[in-house]
Amino acid sequence: QVPAPTVTKTIELPEGASKTDAVLLVPQFSPWNQLEVRILEDGFELKEMRFNGSISNLYSNQWSESVPSMLFIDPDAPTLAVRERQFGVANGAFVQQFNANQNATPTEPTLPDVRGIVATFSYNYGNVSVSDLRLKPVDDDTTLRYITHVQQLEMLPPSELADDWLAYTCFDLIFISYQDLVTLANSSPSKVKALRQWVQTGPTMVVYGAGEQFERLAEIEKLLALSPLTGDQSDSELRGWRQPTNGDRSKAFKAPRWNQNASGQWIYQNGQQVWINNDGEKPVANTPDTLHDRRPISGNLPPFVVRQAGFGNVVAMSEPYPFPGAIQNWQWMLTTLGDSSWKWYQRHGLSMNRSNTHYWNWLVPGVGLPPVVSFLVLISIFVVVIGPVNYFVLGRMRRLYLLLVTVPLGAGVVTACLFLFALFTDGLGVKGRVRSVTLLDQPNRQAVTSSRQTYYAAIAPSRGLTFPDEAAVYPLELYPHSISRSDYGRREIVWDREQNLRSGFIRSRTQNQFFLLHPHESQAALRVKQPAKGGKKLLVENQLGTKLLHLVVTDLQGVSHYGQNIESETSTSLDSIDQQTLINTLRPVLREASPANPQYFDVNRYENAYSISRPWYYSQRKSTDSDQPAPTEVTSVLETRLRELSSQNYQLAPRHYLAITELSPEVAIGVSRVRERSSFHVIIGRY
Known part of the structure; x- marks a missing residue:
């Protein structure tokens, strides 16, 4: 491993x-x-x-990447030190005690009763029975014992929260009340900033106590530094937040289960997950299409509303205390959010447990390939020259004994030529291929970048890779648990002012892939001057730090304007363009840049060969989350956002822009000097 x-x-x-x-x-x-x-x-x-x-991290073969890890923030929760000291009993004894205490007469609880959201999943959280909510409420001691000994659950007081958003990357859902969020913002702004950066990278924050009529939505947006939604404001009370639909409520919720045996397989068709079995095709609910016509429920307001926050989501619940809640309502919320919002491996588009066969579709082109043509040419010349020509010349010179010298010498020259050819072809530096989306909030000078990066080094950098200390860096391994220490050596990270992956992460003449999430401050901007009254052209100044290959800007009325090949630090005017023409212009660009396997490469044949050579890996690791779709980049926050751009109904909101760029200064690159090949960068901004 x-x-x-x-x-x-x-x-x-x-x-x-x-x-x-x-x-x-x-x-x-x-x-x-x-x-x-x-x-x-x-x-x-x-x-x-x-x-x-x-360290009792409770890791086992039952660890699931498809069941959400959840953090509950509550001021009444004890600190970790107190809880471990008070409830640090053996896990087996605790399980029996918890199940017995559910029938006991509890004291009045003050902490969130997490059994409602936990019972939504058929996955066995810590081998503890929580599915029967008809039992009497549990007291705080039992709840704390449960959380202390259960995988993927945590409850902390605000004082125990981290100031670094990277400390929350193990969580998929965070629950906090509106009042606690206000108190935290006043007492510890750095902790709120960390939570804000975390939610911007793709997961979901649930804020309850938003008011019976959701009258606190504006305050929640202000606390989390969310830009106002500029879409459909027909319901001004909801400020453009999306209501759940009856369709989402009636959908069958498929709870993830570990090691569920099923005859069939998951495939992706047009971005949708489909389960194929002996009975035919069975479509399964996937991430909701935010562009689809979604009819809100009629009558009273729903129990929650949702809005995007960068790549992530914020859920506002009207109830001041939604716990334990009805399982149906929790399922409704999770269905509305979509699987990729709360399933770690889908949100990131990679797995730390299972095979990442999509590794092959984002390689640096033209490097690391055997010099087949040059080899055939050189070997043909070698055979002719070292054979009949050499024999004929030495025979005429009456020096045939020199064959003992010329033959090995000629072989050495040809071998050296092949080596030098490969060396000059791949070079001595580092080549890279990057696919990125940057969400840029100019008024707040904030940005969040999601990128997939591949590096190829003829000679691995002596200092490894260096990234900003606020970036989340995930190695994308083809077979994560089949790698041994001999493959990469000792993995060493030096974490001071920067995040230096010093050794064990990049090998010479190997395609090394990483997935990055990087929230950060940014001074980059696109300066836009609105047209004069009666005018049709926008004047823009490119201060994004790179050439803009394609640029779409919407004015105050939402009218789109288009331009291309705009150099950095230059100004130009943009003409208006209709929606269909714009789609026809951008769709081929997006399609051409899509990830694809190398030509003539058959992933299935490679998988079959690997399963024969490494049977242990397949028998042990394919069972984890076996009922879930295979990891793929299709579900990642990066590809989900790019796929939206080619949708027929995609429309930029007013005062927004979309830029396809030559490079992206907003992307954190692990090597100071890297030559990019076939990269693709998109910046979506608000001015």
Whole structure:
């Protein structure tokens, strides 16, 4: 399996100070439960301060990437230290105690009763029975015991929240009340900023207590620094937030199950998940199409409304205390959000457990290939010259004994030529291929970038890859758990002011892929001057830092204007364009840039050959989430946003723009000098 990483951080202890606090984030690329801490001073280890121990991360073969990890924020929750000290009993004893306590007479609870949302999933959270909600309410002690010993659930008070959004990347859903969000914003703005950055990268935040008539939506937008929605404002009370539909409520909710045996397979047809079995095709609900005609429910307001927040979603619930809630309402919310919002592997378009066969469709073209033609030419010349020509010349010279010298010498020359040809073809530097979407909020000077990056290095960089410390970096491995230490060596991360993947992440002459999510501040902008009264042209100034191959800008009335090949730091005017012409112009560009497997490469044949050579991997790892569709880039936040652009009904909101760029300064690249090949960058901005 993938070796656990060694993470290093430099901590400065001020002169005269006896202690200091520091947070060290350790990526969980693979299951690990051993921790070793070494402290060095001036390069020398303080052996008396070395710590070795085990970490109870509850990882097992039952860990599912399709069941959401959830965080509940509540001021009445005890700190982690208090909870572990009070409820740190053996897991087996706890399970029996929890199931027995459900029949006991509880004290008045103050913490959220999480059984409602947990029982929505047939997945067995911690081997604890929570499906029968007709039982009496549980008290706080039982709830805390449950959360302490259950995988993928956590409950924290606001004081325990992290200031770094990367600490939340393991969660798919976060629940917080409106009042707690207000208090947190006043007392700890950095924690709210971290939550805001987290939700911008694709997951979902649920804010309950938004008011009976959702009168607090404006305040929620302000607290999370969300730009006002400029779409359909026919219902001004909801400020453009999307209402759930009766169609979503009546859809059958398919709860993920671990290791469910089923005869069939998942496939993707036109971006939709379809289960094929012996009985024929059975369509399965996929991420809702936000562009589809969605009729809201009639009568009273729904229990929740939804809006996009960057790549993620914010759900506002009217109830001040929605727990435990009805399973049907939780299923309604999850169906409205769509699977890729709360399934980690779908949202990221990769798996840390299962095969990522889409690895093959985003390779750096033209590198790492065997020089077949040059080999045939050189070997043909070698055979002719070293054979009859060499024999004839030496025979005329009466020096046939020199064949013992000329033959190996000629073979060495041909081998050197092949080596030099491959060296000059691939070069000594790093080549890359990047596919990215950047959401740019100019008024707030905020941006969030989702990118898929492939690197090919003839000689691996000595310092590895370096990314900003606020970027989430995920290696996209073809077979994650089949990699051994001998494949990459020790994985080492140096996490100081930057995130340096120093060793074990990139190999020479190998296509190395990564998926990045990067919320950050940005000064990039597209300056737009509205046309004079009666005018039809927009004047724009490109301050995005790169050439704009295609640019679409909407004015205050939502009319689209189009231009192309706009150099950086230049101004130009844009003519208006109708929607159909615009779609016909952009759709071929998007289609040509779509990921595709190399020509003549058969993924199925490769998979079959690999399953024969590595039977252990297939027998152990294919069982995890076996009832779920295979990992694919189709469901990722990156591809979902790009797929929307080619939709027949796609329409930019007023005061927005779409730019297909030559490069993207907003994308964090792991190497300072990299030559991009066949990259594709999109910037969607608000001015």
